[in-house]
Amino acid sequence: xxxxxxxxxxxxxxxxxxxxxxxxxxxxxxxxxxxxxxxxxxxxxxxxxxxxxxxxxxxxxxxxxxxxxxxxxxxxxxxxxxxxxxxxxxxxxxxxxxxxxxxxxxxxxxxxxxxxxxxxxxxxxxxxxxxxxxxxxxxxxxxxxxxxxxxxxxxxxxxxxxxxxxxxxxxxxxxxxxxxxxxxxxxxxxxxxxxxxxxxxxxxxxxxxxxxxxxxxxxxxxxxxxxxxxxxxxxxxxxxxxxxxxxx
Amino acid sequence: xxxxxxxxxxxxxxxxxxxxxxxxxxxxxxxxxxxxxxxxxxxxxxxxxxxxxxxxxxxxxxxxxxxxxxxxxxxxxxxxxxxxxxxxxxxxxxxxxxxxxxxxxxxxxxxxxxxxxxxxxxxxxxxxxxxxxxxxxxxxxxxxxxxxxxxxxxxxxxxxxxxxxxxxxxxxxxxxxxxxxxxxxxxxxxxxxxxxxxxxxxxxxxxxxxxxxxxxxxxxxxxxxxxxxxxxxxxxxxxxxxxxxxxx
DNA sequence: TCAAAAGTGTTAAACATACACCCATGC
DNA sequence: GCATGGGTGTATGTTTAACACTTTTGA
Numbered sequence: 252x253x254x255x256x257x258x259x260x261x262x263x264x265x266x267x268x269x270x271x272x273x274x275x276x277x278x279x280x281x282x283x284x285x286x287x288x289x290x291x292x293x294x295x296x297x298x299x300x301x302x303x304x305x306x307x308x309x310x311x312x313x314x315x316x317x318x319x320x321x322x323x324x325x326x327x328x329x330x331x332x333x334x335x336x337x338x339x340x341x342x343x344x345x346x347x348x349x350x351x352x353x354x355x356x357x358x359x360x361x362x363x364x365x366x367x368x369x370x371x372x373x374x375x376x377x378x379x380x381x382x383x384x385x386x387x388x389x390x391x392x393x394x395x396x397x398x399x400x401x402x403x404x405x406x407x408x409x410x411x412x413x414x415x416x417x418x419x420x421x422x423x424x425x426x427x428x429x430x431x432x433x434x435x436x437x438x439x440x441x442x443x444x445x446x447x448x449x450x451x452x453x454x455x456x457x458x459x460x461x462x463x464x465x466x467x468x469x470x471x472x473x474x475x476x477x478x479x480x481x482x483x484x485x486x487x488x489x490x491x492x493x494x495x496x497x498x499x
Numbered sequence: 500x501x502x503x504x505x506x507x508x509x510x511x512x513x514x515x516x517x518x519x520x521x522x523x524x525x526x527x528x529x530x531x532x533x534x535x536x537x538x539x540x541x542x543x544x545x546x547x548x549x550x551x552x553x554x555x556x557x558x559x560x561x562x563x564x565x566x567x568x569x570x571x572x573x574x575x576x577x578x579x580x581x582x583x584x585x586x587x588x589x590x591x592x593x594x595x596x597x598x599x600x601x602x603x604x605x606x607x608x609x610x611x612x613x614x615x616x617x618x619x620x621x622x623x624x625x626x627x628x629x630x631x632x633x634x635x636x637x638x639x640x641x642x643x644x645x646x647x648x649x650x651x652x653x654x655x656x657x658x659x660x661x662x663x664x665x666x667x668x669x670x671x672x673x674x675x676x677x678x679x680x681x682x683x684x685x686x687x688x689x690x691x692x693x694x695x696x697x698x699x700x701x702x703x704x705x706x707x708x709x710x711x712x713x714x715x716x717x718x719x720x721x722x723x724x725x726x727x728x729x730x731x732x733x734x735x736x737x738x739x740x741x742x743x744x745x746x747x
Numbered sequence: 748t749c750a751a752a753a754g755t756g757t758t759a760a761a762c763a764t765a766c767a768c769c770c771a772t773g774c
Numbered sequence: 775g776c777a778t779g780g781g782t783g784t785a786t787g788t789t790t791a792a793c794a795c796t797t798t799t800g801a
Binding site: 456458459463475478479480481482483484 | 790791792793797798799800801
Binding site for chain 3: 775776777778779780781782783784785786787788789790791792793794795796797798799800801
């Protein structure tokens with residue numbers, strides 16, 4: 252939900268982004284709250300410029316919200332039901348915010364633009380949550396990371412989008428070696444395992460997990476990490492070829 | 500490539516379909532040839548009506564070309580590079596067909612519509628080739644089934660689309676039990692195997708293939724098929740739940 | 748010396764692949 | 775009978791999951 256004049260954009264086509272991060276043993280999604288009366292949460296979204304590819308557009312939208320340019324992103328599905336705009340949502344928003352709309356100088360043309368039927372391309376992105384400083388949009392009241400199990404009520408079909416994005420992430424995680432995009436430069440095997448457990452929402456056997464990861468031959472073992480805890484110090488690992496993860 | 504007035508459609512958004520069929524031990528794709536000078540082949544495509552979901556639109560487009568309504572179809576990717584319209588192709592087409600365009604009553608508005616930058620949603624469809632009577636469009640010179648290895652030169656990024664569609668088909672074939680959509684109601688194990696070999700372009704071990712298929716517990720064994728050949732008569736099989744394959 | 752967590756090895760089950768054999772059919 | 779292709783069973787190797795053991799560290 253981006254109120255923008257129609258001028259330079261492709262009409263009725265939008266991009267919605269599911270931005271995944273990882274923190275406190277939880278998989279999180281970055282969700283802005285719209286600055287309108289009525290508690291509307293919506294996935295970060297935007298439109299496609301006439302001379303811009305869809306991947307570029309998604310990257311631009313993601314950069315706006317995360318400040319990061321080099322992040323993994325990938326389209327996962329198009330959402331184009333005839334009635335996905337969910338008249339309910341739009342009606343509620345407009346009814347409760349008529350005054351505010353006018354006050355912000357949203358003219359009839361802009362209103363017409365934003366309330367038309369939209370087809371939306373879903374992208375998901377993976378970021379190192381520590382590198383992100385979430386950026387409010389001019390239309391946001393706030394923007395926050397929510398654990399995937401505790402998302403606020405999202406508008407329209409945005410919950411569906413998150414579900415599909417998560418399914419795709421799970422499917423591609425090993426195949427495309429994506430996990431490393433969610434972690435800092437170095438990490439312990441336990442941290443990697445906890446990430447997997449957060450993503451798949453199920454426990455993994457510690458020893459078998461380690462074996463599987465090492466067998467991929469993409470982990471470089473560094474020095475040990477002294478935690479100060481009363482146990483053996485774990486090794487730190489780094490992914491051997493971090494640059495490959497960014498190719499989308 | 501569909502020359503249509505812009506009026507009822509979403510602008511700059513199209514659907515391109517990779518329609519797979521199976522015949523003579525070959526995986527085939529249904530490809531129309533455009534009725535313009537210069538030998539242009541393009542995947543069946545169309546636009547999305549304002550009150551129509553994208554799946555419905557794809558189904559309508561497929562029905563136009565195949566005459567079939569109940570066929571398996573699924574989106575597989577969006578193609579939206581900034582320069583995918585391939586100026587080359589459009590320039591060539593326009594240069595060679597100026598007179599013809601005018602003669603067909605294509606006015607400036609229609610021309611402007613068709614030459615703008617488009618984002619296209621790729622769908623792939625699976626059909627029983629024997630049930631299809633390929634339908635020419637008003638803009639087609641002809642429409643034919645081509646073996647996937649012997650496609651004519653397609654316009655723009657349509658070869659890319661076929662490649663992506665095939666990749667997706669291979670990925671989902673077992674998972675979603677799709678093979679049966681390409682076969683007639685009943686078939687022998689050998690025919691099923693040959694279909695797999697055509698799709699994956701590699702041989703399978705006969706006995707292991709049979710075991711794998713039977714272990715899926717979706718095949719119903721019918722009476723034997725008397726071929727008249729000098730060997731044991733093979734069983735005929737039918738998929739137990741053909742209706743599930745059509746859910747997209 | 749002990750608890751806690753890390754690291755490694757060993758075994759069993761499941762699955763995939765390769766090989767061997769028997770069955771039905773028309774000539 | 776026998777060549778041909780269909781159907782099934784058995785052995786082998788590979789991957790996956792389950793279990794057991796050893797090592798390091800601070801209290």
